[in-house]
Amino acid sequence: MLMLLVFSCGVLLAQKTISGKVTDETGIPIPNVSVVVKGLSIGTITKEDGTYSLSVPDNGRTLVFSGIDKQPVEVAIRDKATIDVVLKDQDSSLEEVVVVGYGVQSRKELTGNIVTVRGTAVADKPVQSFDAALAGRAAGVQITVPNGVLNNPPVFRIRGTNSINLSSQPLIVIDGMVTYTGDVSSTIAASNVLSNINPADIESMDILKDAAATAIYGSRAANGVVVITTKKGKKGRAKMTYDGWVGLTSPTRMWEMLNAQEYMTIKNEGTANLGIPDRYLPSYNADGSMVDTDWGDVIYRDGVSHNHGLSVSGANDMTSYFFSIGYTDQEGIVRGNDFNRKTVRFNADHKATSWLTFGLNASYANELNAATINTGSLPDAAFASAGAGRLALALPPNVSPYNPDGSYNLNGNAIGRGNNIENITFWNPQPILDKNYAHTTNNRVIGNFYLMAKPTRDITFRSSYGIDYLLTDNKNFYTALIGDGFANNGSAFSTLNKNQRWTWTNTLQYDKTFMDKHSVGLLIGSEQQKSTNEGFGLLRQGVSDAFYDVIQGGFTTPLATGLGLGENFLGSYFGRASYDYDKKYFVSGSYRRDGYSAFAPGLKWGNFYSISGAWDIAKESFWQGGLADVVNTFKLRASYGTVGNISGIGNFASFSFFSGSGLYQRNPTLTFSQAGNNLLSWETSKKTDIGFTFGLLNDRISGEFAWYNNDIDGLLLSVPNALSTGMPNSVLQNVGAMYNRGVEFTLNATPIMGKDFTWNTSFNITYNKNQVTRLAEGVDNIPTATQLETANITLPGYSIGMTYVVESRGVDPQTGRRVLVDENGRELLYDHSAPSGQRYTYRDNGQVAPNLNTALAQKVWKNTNPQYFGGFENTFKYKNFDLNILLTYQLGFYVYNGTRATTLDQRFWNSNKEVLNRWQKPGDVTDIPRLVYADNTSNGSAFPISDNVEKGDFLRLRNLSLGYNLPFEVASKLKISNARLYISGQNLFLATKYRGPDPEVSSNGTGNANQGVDRNTVGNARVLTVGLNVGF
């Protein structure tokens, strides 16, 4: 800490005493702030309660207040005797330091595009991982939380979808180590591995967007890089904090389904239209009342969550330390979907000698992801038999989960049909919720040790070695009563998956300023990363007694499961050179050479680079004067470079393999299992970024604008095979091309900054245009499935993952039949009551038409990529109160609402209340066709139809929180330094015309080419929390 303790002496000038108090924006006193008379060597520091008193000579005109991590403030003295000052955190200032690859840089000197999000944006949020709380926080960053399943990885896109078959999720670097990402669970519980990081431990998240910023990460940077820095101790005495909240999580905007009476009326109308008698009849409870089950109540719940964190940190000139423990226990909206995490972190740095520093960042997490029922909301589960999202909608309200005697209502491996004549062949979720369980437990150790030597003032050598051990333990039990365990009389599996990685990084940095104005920075380095994966497990079937529900119990059949073995190695050399003249003209270049084991022999090495420059115009002499008073900062910036993508390439993808793991009647087999590509090499992107940053009125208004273009050529495509080739897989080939182009704009302002009232506002918007320009030779288009259904297509001239449906032109008012358009553009009427083979007729002449050939009749329909997205945050502070409002939005995209098809299916499935508006007589104008028993075509279940593609535009009140800071006097009486109480709500309001629960949805997780699909997924939750932050 800077301390100036110089007292005036010997100068005989008139003196006056000025006193006052220094607080932060929340009114908490700040000790150890230096208060100096400008131009004179006179000053003091504030006390524990933030007060100070200083004798100032008459020629002292200005006081300068400066504190650690605070923006300095200058106040004119004039005739004041009391000067109270509010010091703001440095984060909103352009003075801040940003994390760049393998180093830090002053934001003023930055030539790349990096946006910094403070850890406070994700701390105290009722989320499982930090990425889920990043929506709306930064221009260019699109976060889509797929649904209300706990710890389901959010779709995380930086400047659009940048790959088709590889991952489009960014590279995540935590304290210098590239971390694992994605869902690591082998059970029905989701487990986004980023949740192993306690959000409360995060100091900052720097989002690197353009080539200048990312190229130093070379082959892994195509989707942008997020550099997470965890907290360090700050100088001063040890500080202890407690942060805790309790929350209530509820389902919101659910589908409105028919009650039992409506259900029977509707379903029996369908049978009557087919000329068969009623098949749906009421059942009665023991008390004589009619069974009327709300299956949403059976499956969903209001979950209670709580979260606690304790940290101790501090530092002196030699050593800094940050120690924390975290505990969170969260309940999701689907019964049995729980998340529990315990974390410990220890970060320490020690300056051993004048030239040698070492330090450690270490964390351990133990995390349980639990589920009882398949939510049907994770990738490849949209049509799962147990899919809770679908069961909650489709199960008939006139059957009960229980029999009148309290036993489960079962009919073999189905729910009992009650008095219905129709078999209800869905599973009864109640015993599944009661008896089944899936536990995915992660034990994760991340440790990173570094040595830093500064043999001279200009040279820094740094070597760090880190390990990342992720042990994932999956346990699953299926009851024999019903569901997945029924056919095998109950089953259990346990698997252990071990991901282990070490990373060793060495860098040498040279920084020197010559002749005051020529600053040079040079970095060279090497890095090696080795990752291994090993998995094994046991599957046991046939529970020998209903008593057992653990794998260690009695079973009749043992089988192996979850076997896996893999490794990969990434070796790299990299460097960066930067130069600036007088902090006015900046140029920088970076280079990385990566060798990756998964690529084909001879093609393992790739080169990546960037060049960039910036011009701080406001530093020019012509800018000074009146213009500078208004526009105090104006910096132009441009960059170009190439980066790559390897995320999602199999460890041995270049090889063609035969697998010998199978058996044929107890003897080994050997079968063609993988077609490789012996020319497999890098997917590369060329990124261009041009922009400017500006500050107005002494940075009271600041902003940033950028235009970017990311050309991805040599896109690795899984080139599809016709089934008759008999190929076991499609082969990745470097053939496709795609681009993302757009503009980003961010505006930050402090419209009001008074003593009692301040208002900070921040708005960002991104426009992104994604377009595929080339696929493989002979492949015009690539349709991509959502498990059993294909509703997306990718083809040149369009954005990735367009909805792909059969065009429907509503319902024919004369016949009540669905109007569909065949591949020749002719209108067909569909009548499910006609015999097979005669159900399609031409609308113009009534003649029988050939059955619709879906593969030919499906049309490229609407875009699923949000074209505009961003956030709008406002923070108001009035005295001890603070109010934060964050709105997020995505515009210009469509969603395939396949869930709506489910809720209008005319099998025994229940329907949403729209069905009450069905066609009944000639002349009825409606979008619900005439009901026909068992019709699953008119509604869009058999194949996707355009009626179920809807605009997804939305505006969401993502976060609203209201806080109250305990007045200092009260806090000090309680022997604490500060305390804040708050209430907060997530997802309180959603403005959209989308008919499903939530257009921010993804049935296919983070998939690229099948985004924008809502297929039987559970909705997003609404969360209310009450919390407390205390500092000691």
Place this chain on the structure above:
Amino acid sequence: MKKNNLLYSLILLMILSTTGCVKDANLETFSRTSFSDATVFETKDRIENQVRGLYAGLRASNLLGSRYLIYNDVRAENFLSNDPNRVTARAAWEFSEADTDNEVNNLWNACYTVINRANLFLDGMVEKGNAVAGEDAARFNAEARFVRAVAYYSLLQFFAMPYPDGNGSKPGVPLRLVGIKGGGMNDLARSTVAQVYGQIIDDLNFAETNLPLNYSSAELNTIRAHRNTAIAFKVRAYLSMADYPSVVTEANKIVSASAPFAASTGVAHALQANIADVFSNYMTTESIFSMPFNANEQPGGQSQLGFYYMPNGVGGAAGIFYLNPSGIWGEPSWTAADERRDMTVVNDGKTWLSKYPSPGPFLDWAPIIRYSDVLLSLSEAIARTSSTVDTRAVALLNAVRNRADATTTFTTGDFATNDALIAAILLERNIEFLGEGVRSLDILRLVQPFPAKAVPGGVSVNAVAPSNQAYLWPLPSEEVRYNKLIN
């Protein structure tokens, strides 16, 4: 002091930067669980393992392991649907299969996966394997060609009009005979039905010539092709082609001139005294070819014969199809004394087929071709090629009927015409192979309509004439999207 710092740092730097170099050897990683394709013909064991892999491909759930049989049965009139779930053969039952349906895509895919495996094997044998396998090379090649023939035959039953309709001139399926290991091979037009059958017969002839007469165990004789297996399949293929003289020729190779009928060379195929034994002891000489299962090699989920046909809840079964009282189950001439009627259970007021009674995980072997099939095929072919009612044809029919029903014995006098005899033989086939995936084959080869059927008080399915587009399954969407020559 400062000099020392510099020195220490430089030493540290040198140590770390030399060890920090990336060694190219680290970039060479190899799988320890899979074989490079270059090595799979290096030993005879690996070659034979590949042969077993071909059969394992046939055994796939979407093919002979269960679903191929189920689709063939439920498209016809003998079963009624108890479950509207389209992914468990409801669409096949009600003739509503769409090009995008998984069932359509998966059956096609399963066939071509096996075909490609066989083609890759045959290519690799020429290149290297024949030399390694030595005297066993011929039989291994023969097994591969047998498997390929079975896969092509299976495809034709769903995706092409029967051979007698236009004498094989209608579009068949793409005839792929070269192994495919990489992309760029999507486009291939359909060959005619006659061309595909021609290849099937060619493969089976090769197999007959080169397969061993028998193996060392009853188990192997049932699960791997030997000479008589190839002959039995030729009987089936020629029957589907309505080439009755060839059926007679082929069947006579493995059927004795008079009762008790048995194969006199190779595996001694014969009927078992008790029909029920065939479904409990899977390795009798009656089972010419079956798909084996055991606790470590289970049929796939929602793809087990017993799971479909046993009553809901019994042994973990789903009770998806029950016997249609108006189908063969209601046939009055099928006497109550017939032991084949005993292979049923009554549950929930419905009668269910219990040929595959093992509870989950449903390890009953899937019968693909039985000796009684050869006998009845021969009987029918004789009847169709004779001018008068043939005594041997009647004797063959009696052999099958009397084994299960001692009370009914046919005489030539019972049949006024050969057509009457043929009708009796077809009826016998319908009884004998109920639930064994044969019924649709018989309807198709005679170019008959699929009969109408109705769930009492529920949905009904009209008869589907050969002229109806639903008579065939649509070409799968995942073929049509990428094979530009398919249509």
